[in-house]
Amino acid sequence: MSEVLKKPPLAVTQVMAHRERYLRTTIPKEIIDRLKLIPGDKLAWLIHEINGEKVIILRIIEKKPE
16 A cells, blocks of 8 residues: 555545535645645646545645735
């Protein structure tokens, strides 16, 4: 198993609502702080499979000017 997959999660969230083809969840403060996210930042979600587990990679593709 990948060393990354052995680590405990930084945070856990739950999908709370949906609207047509989108689901909605909250980005936990721990993630916001680590990535220094602010409203308006654009994120790209990539899905990979590592050792049979689906893993999401979140990339910041554009930072909103502060």
